[in-house]
Amino acid sequence: MTPTFKITKKDIKSKGRVGVLSTPHGDIETPIFIPVGTNGTVKSVSPRDLKEMGAQVILSNTYHLHLRPGEDLIKKFGGLSKWMSWGGPTMTDSGGFQVFSLGVGLEHGVGKLLREEEGEAKPRLNKITKEGVTFQSHLDGSKQYLSPEISIEIQEKIGSDLIVAFDDLESPKYNHKETEQSLELTEDWLIRSKNAHKRKDQLLYGVTHGGNFKDLRIKSAEFVDKHFNAIALGGAHKNKENMHEIVEWTIDNISENKPRHMLGIGEVDDIFELIERGIDTFDCVIPTRIGRTGYFFVSPKTGNISNRFRMDINKPQFRTDQKPLDKNCSCYTCNNFTRAYLFHLFRNRELLAYSLISTHNVHFLVNLTKLIRQSILEDKFGTFKKKWLV
């Protein structure tokens, strides 16, 4: 089957909407947070735990899977979903972000978000031509090559339901002219990606770019909307406010009935702001990445914008705390373990610690998007958002 998207309810006061993205591996109810399983595993969380918490789709990284274990092996094992014993819908990115990280990202010492403290500038490990990108593997330094055609071929073999066209990620430090040049290259690569894509059972997302320049963002939105049935919002931004503007410029210039994915975003406040502006799905490594260091998500009022809805289990105050991580949470961890026990596991560097806190954190974001979905259905999104982002 060809994936389809249907909006079932619109928010009364915002651009938020509830919908169903149907794929060969099952339906995805939107809006939804998509956990990231870079190497075909959501770090330290089992597929069973993901199912139980209501995760509906997992995003893996094309670049990583291409290097290890290779797309041919995954194809031989029946595709990504089966290979990793997930069974449900999957998404892959294009590899563009990793290529960026090895290139101008290194050179400018930045991520796609301009950091307050600049990172150290380092020589780039990639070389971009109009044809594609040559770069060094982060695993063994071997020479690798990606192009739109190759990225799509890899993703077709990986067999994910939702795939992303190959793009050139601009640096947030680019000026207007540099950003425009990058966008031109992206547009060329998007079309080549589209032409290379043959599998009808995959939904191909075009990616919007344009840095923080409104005219370029609008141009990019119109271009992607013209050529693609699904829109991924990518590219660089300066800060949160700028990201919100960018989303607005983009959403206002694409068709309403196409699914919209925001790449690599997943802070609690962002989730509210992005759903309000019409985003359907987003992926982010945050819940597992912070979980491995001991940070866990908490809901209001304990959690709020100033503590970024997170606390650190390693603080001495938790040594004798009999409460669960979050009193409003119904995940396996919160149903069974105290903060004091998790504090103990972390102090002893017990592997179970990483697994239990990561499970809580992923559950927290997946469940938050489920609650938001519910609030839109009940025309209570505005109130619900206020309760969280006071």
Next chain:
Amino acid sequence: MTPTFKITKKDIKSKGRVGVLSTPHGDIETPIFIPVGTNGTVKSVSPRDLKEMGAQVILSNTYHLHLRPGEDLIKKFGGLSKWMSWGGPTMTDSGGFQVFSLGVGLEHGVGKLLREEEGEAKPRLNKITKEGVTFQSHLDGSKQYLSPEISIEIQEKIGSDLIVAFDDLESPKYNHKETEQSLELTEDWLIRSKNAHKRKDQLLYGVTHGGNFKDLRIKSAEFVDKHFNAIALGGAHKNKENMHEIVEWTIDNISENKPRHMLGIGEVDDIFELIERGIDTFDCVIPTRIGRTGYFFVSPKTGNISNRFRMDINKPQFRTDQKPLDKNCSCYTCNNFTRAYLFHLFRNRELLAYSLISTHNVHFLVNLTKLIRQSILEDKFGTFKKKWLV
């Protein structure tokens, strides 16, 4: 309630028996393998997974829990079983083995088993008097003190169902006289442990010693049998054959109706040999320790004595292997994941790898003892043993 033990079936040809050890936290069907959760967690395996695989009792280390988080905290949280969210029966050791490891174990460069290659001799980190043992914490070097009374007090606060009297572990390098002196100290400490023990809802195991000297082993067995309602077999031995002899000398000189625990043993062939000689329970870190390095248990004929029923997932042959770890295993890992996927997880050092293989390994031993129990009930133990140890 006071824990009780009842033999329900004896093997027709050996000293093997099936029984039920009833504790305040539930019944334990013997023979059974007891997974070790040193710090109050079976490394990288969740309590839920332990329940699902049929684990019936978990052993934690008194020494480790005393240092972190401390017995008072565990008591405040309702005791070990509740604190770690296990809910079922628990056992603790006395701390004697850790004290040994920091003392003559270091000095002689040995474990309780004489290694083929001798370890490096190092200065001891403890000091033994008739009263008790002063030693350095392995965590922070702080000065610590254990005595029979203190070990029992700690275990009473920890609240495990099965507890072990404090003993002096002899070096396998001791001569007869040194072993006899150690045994005398042990006997004194055992009686002091017994006198210190007040909780009626815990079963206190006396520990037999005597190195590899038959006369001392018999003397120790008679002594422990006279004073205790449960027997733990401890002490040093030279090798497997010697261990089997020691078990025979001991079992022949203790009452039949008391539960017998073998401390720290858990190789597949040992499990058969020990059950055959009348052991009811044993604990060992093997399944999780080898699991974290990639070794997984396999049943016959793939598994056999010469490969110690284990294979290494890191071998290149597993890169494309679509089979489960063990074709006869019904654990979560074997039901859902291929060797190729686990090979991939290990190569990427993904945390899920350690959890999935440890889960398999613990399940494997717990299930093996369940199958042995069944074989005794059906008068087929001899045949079953031959099938495994050909």
